[in-house]
Amino acid sequence: MYRDLHQHLALLEEKGLLLRVKQPIQKETEIHTLVRWQYRGGIPEAQRKAWLFEDVFDAQGRHYKIPVTVGALAGSPQIYALGLDTDVDGIEKVWQTAFRNPIAPVIVEQGRVQEEVHLGDDVKRLGFEEFPTPISTPGFDNAPYTTCTHWFTKDPETGIRNVGNYRGHIKARDRIGVYPMMGQHIIIHWDKAKAKGQPLQAALVVGAPPVVSYAAVQKVPFGVDELAIAGGLARQPIPLVKCKTVDIEVPADAEIVFEGLISTEWLEPEGPFGESHGYMHPRQYNPFMDVTAVTHRKDAIWVSWISQVTPSESSVIKKSGYETMFYEHLRYTCSIKSVKRVVMHEPLTNLRKFIVIQMSKPGETDVWRALHQAATFHQGVGKIVVAVDEDIDPTNTDAVLWAMCYRMKPHLDVHIISGMEKGHGPPFKFNEEGTEDVISFYNPANDSAMLINAIQKEPLPPISLPKREYMEHAKEIWEELGLPPIKEEPPWYGYSLGQWSEELDEEAKLAVEGRHFETGEKLKARRRRA
């Protein structure tokens, strides 16, 4: 089901997931701080909302015609699932379908995103100033940055489209810096344009239809059109229109587009900006774009998201796709049949660093293959990787630690692998002038990964919880007593892990029947001298 952002917001409101703020809110210091409390203020996930700020003003007292939404795309898993026209449990299936059945976009003649077109002096005079871009990390960020901004480019040789989501550092009404992390595909286009002695044509899209945003943040193989994946998510082609000043097509129903040329001749300092790894990302020399046109809907809405300390909107939006990709790689590309699930740990650790692989009775070599693959599949991803059994809930960090504490001997089951890079995040090392991070560009192999085999290796006694039938019976009494609703947390009943016998089972049965003195007599007969 294809929806533009306006339709998506209407649906969120209908489901009680949109919070409208009518009172005047300042874009520099109030928007992101307010929404951030939703993630650092102990608010349960189910209570998290998408926010729509209807009356935004700035530090200089100017009120904007255009409202700002934050959290609308993935403020919670529920919001994200709604954008995919499914529920939380259905997310994985929608992604699998999209990856396996992409639908190419279609070019249309007209699009609402071009209801208003600003060119030439208009851009220089107004440009970004028309839009109420909030500051993400007030007190540390050195400008408003675009966050939910999809950069559309084309391969200068093949013409194949790329869509990636990178922050944009607003430097002038008509100039914006771009931070393309190492390994992003836009860099390949930029290199090819530079080799031809040309700038790279680009369009920066704000407020795309949600499925486009969901596809834009995924890591898909180079050469795969993110818009076809978005079509796969929507189960229909995404309509595109041609830009006014560059040879790029953009979603016809997007809110706002900035067209322009990314210099391949010059770089400019960009940053610092508060990043998803939980630290301020330092300033680096990065490309920038001179804006050649601004187009937007008459009723345009500005979209921002929170991508700093996780959990956040940016982690929710990436998590499902990331986990599915790792799972498909381990299970199918590498054919490790015992792999059941991959979970990228999130609060604070930013999905990339701590990975849990759930496996079903794996052979020991399969465990190590899976651990090594996960630690080296993506650059800078998988610093700590843990393999756990099927009875360990990989989303429950306490359960993962429990497995590490009782099913792992560090001297045998922990391998430390050197030759790794630090990936996206600190520590950073500045150049002599203290202006620029140098490590990130050279990527020295001065970090390491820790692979942890926390799989059960020998029979263990049953989990010390009552048998399932007794727990289920007690749940009925619990409900009769009118107590607060139960949400089962595994493990919530006992089960055997191999070290149990018929005799012990019989004794347990006698005990429940009140016949434990019979067992006591039997044990008395087995006395030994001390």
Next chain:
Amino acid sequence: MYRDLHQHLALLEEKGLLLRVKQPIQKETEIHTLVRWQYRGGIPEAQRKAWLFEDVFDAQGRHYKIPVTVGALAGSPQIYALGLDTDVDGIEKVWQTAFRNPIAPVIVEQGRVQEEVHLGDDVKRLGFEEFPTPISTPGFDNAPYTTCTHWFTKDPETGIRNVGNYRGHIKARDRIGVYPMMGQHIIIHWDKAKAKGQPLQAALVVGAPPVVSYAAVQKVPFGVDELAIAGGLARQPIPLVKCKTVDIEVPADAEIVFEGLISTEWLEPEGPFGESHGYMHPRQYNPFMDVTAVTHRKDAIWVSWISQVTPSESSVIKKSGYETMFYEHLRYTCSIKSVKRVVMHEPLTNLRKFIVIQMSKPGETDVWRALHQAATFHQGVGKIVVAVDEDIDPTNTDAVLWAMCYRMKPHLDVHIISGMEKGHGPPFKFNEEGTEDVISFYNPANDSAMLINAIQKEPLPPISLPKREYMEHAKEIWEELGLPPIKEEPPWYGYSLGQWSEELDEEAKLAVEGRHFETGEKLKARRRRA
């Protein structure tokens, strides 16, 4: 403030922390399963209650005169704090005071615990059958076990008292097995009695005044009287009465006492029993006691607690004292001044296995001293030990993992130490007959510990959250909007970790004032050729 169990339950009820269950409840399969849902059913800590089952019946249809309470001593930190006559924040201080100012008990002539006295044939005919002992882990346990049972013994040479809490396996109306874990002080008494060719006199106390229970579960140095610590907790001496058939004194206001002789000539199979490490603890040859007298109050209440998969009552009751002891050891005995706090991780991991040490700007050797000390201070405690900085909340596992992911390089900062034992928990290895765990008795050094230095080692950029003043201001708006109450989760604002400059600070200030184009111009002047 000294209170007996009846007074404590009245106080819990007054504070809304007691749940009375009037409907008939079966002791074998319903009591512990019901309370267990409180810990495995997603019930928030603040909603956990002490339970009082007023009408208990057994598998054979017999109803008991005596009610059963579970969770009354430490069903939640709030309940535990009330038993110490303080609030949750005051727990640590009460313990420090008690350790530093113990108050010796006083012997009195009469005690309510002896309102009813059963001797000789009375014991053989009724004994344990008078009391509705629940089954802790129905389906696996082979009998009802006493759980909140304090074993009182005296050193056969010095007469110095010991009180320890060990499970009791009810085998006959007048016989109970005891499981004294390796390293418990009762073993020293037992060895001395055996050397003298005598049985060990003992009294098993159920339903002691809460401060006695709190002291009984602590690990205090050998020779320190737990009852003097209990007196320190109550700020007054604990009244004791002499037993009827053994040379032992017990709390005058306890609910129930079983007096008896622990054989030093014979051992008997004891267990299996579901233990706090999360697994069924296997059967072992252990001592047992022949009961010589039963005494109890006329209005006696049976006390049971949940000590299986943590979090549970038994982990709440141990946690504060355990952490204080490790802290005092590291900070004072070892004089590691940078140690700020020690946290024993709990859900599932049972306090013993995963320890977090919070330190303030420690030297690197202090970090390693603290890690080694924590891993080897107590037998089988400290398999994974992590040192974190002062800005990391050691009670928040996600924050600890975050520190491990960004402030630790495994090949430099992880040391694996061999020569360790597995401690309390699996894996177990049975003897040839499959009846008995043999590893636990020989304690081979076939496990290891992992020490992790996750302390910040070089300057890092600020945490990517808005400055404190902006978050605080946003909290006011949040409250104006009438949104759900905020509970701050650290980190909830950004702060510098050394890698920040005056220039960047100035830029951030300009940005908040809406003057970021000035910074844009400055950066333009620093362009470099790509």
